[in-house]
Amino acid sequence: MTAYPTSENIYLIGNGVIAKALAVTLTLNGKNVILLRGSVDNQPDYTETIEVETGEQTLKAEVVISTLSSHSDMDGIILLTNKSFGNEKLAEKLKNKARHCPVVFLQNGLNIENSFIERGFKELYRCVLFVTSQSVSETNVRFRRAATSPVGIVTGSSEGLQHIISQISTDVFPFIAEENIQEVLWKKVIINCVANSICPLLEIDNGIFHRNESARAIARTVIRECVAVAAQQGVHLEEDDVLDYMVNISKISDGQKISTYQDILNGHETEIETLNLAISKIAKASGNLEVPITTLLGEMIKIKADLFRK
DSSP: OOOOOSSOEEEEEOOSHHHHHHHHHHHHTTOEEEEEETTOOSOOOEEEEEEEEOSSOEEEEEEEEEEGGGOSSOOEEEEEOSOGGGHHHHHHHHTTTSTTSOEEEOOOSSSTTHHHHHTTOSOEEEEOOOEEEEEEETTEEEEEESSOEEEEEEESOHHHHHHHHHHHOOSSSOEEEOSOHHHHHHHHHHHHHHHHHHHHHHTOOTTHHHHOHHHHHHHHHHHHHHHHHHHHTTOOOOHHHHHHHHHHHHHHTTTOOOHHHHHHHTTOOOSGGGTHHHHHHHHHHHSSOOOHHHHHHHHHHHHHHHHHHO
16 A cells, blocks of 8 residues: 655646635645646745635635746645646646656646646546636635536546545535546536537626526537537436536526636637537547537637637
């Protein structure tokens, strides 16, 4: 049996709302947390007081903010909360300083772990986040959990997974080990394909799907297309089950802007390539599936995001 340290560093890569919510909850739980800005280097470390509004209470903690260049040999658990389109460069940066560390992907999309697999990382785990979050200010975020977030193995061991869960799970932001992570992952990806395309195009919050029947009808069409692609990949989901879960998330996140909409408004790159457009590529490669609505919505998001960045 592997002997794990009782106290180890937890590196959070990314500086968005999920990273901040995790940093605060883990710090208050007595963990050694370091928030790393993945796209910024050669800057001095500093401490920032971050507040998290959970709906029931406001949590506050001082968090250490650092950069990858300040750490030549990382020792601990790495949680990726950065946008997944940065994983190729990030894997390259980490391969000589953290390849022995377990890496947990708390990101949206399909096949986002491939660049780490190609560089020989041995312990990789996928998390599916069932939370909603929104930035209130630079140091204040609004956070809600819809359910406990599952974590499963890409490469690694059940023992390693259980250790990670014991280190990162808190009452406010809980995690659970999941044996069939691919089924949960595809379900969440399909929900993201719906919300991360329709909401930004309508310029509306994520609550639209429980409020508006026409929006639900479009959502059902996208879900139907994506469920067929998932089935061909060996993951079998029920259309009604995915739709019902999406509507429940819509109720919980009523009034909150979906992450892709926030990215577009801020002139940032989106993750649509690992969502709608990834589904589109898989369908096209199959030779016998078509996902015209899913593809069209993804292409429109790509155009809109490009226009906002100019």
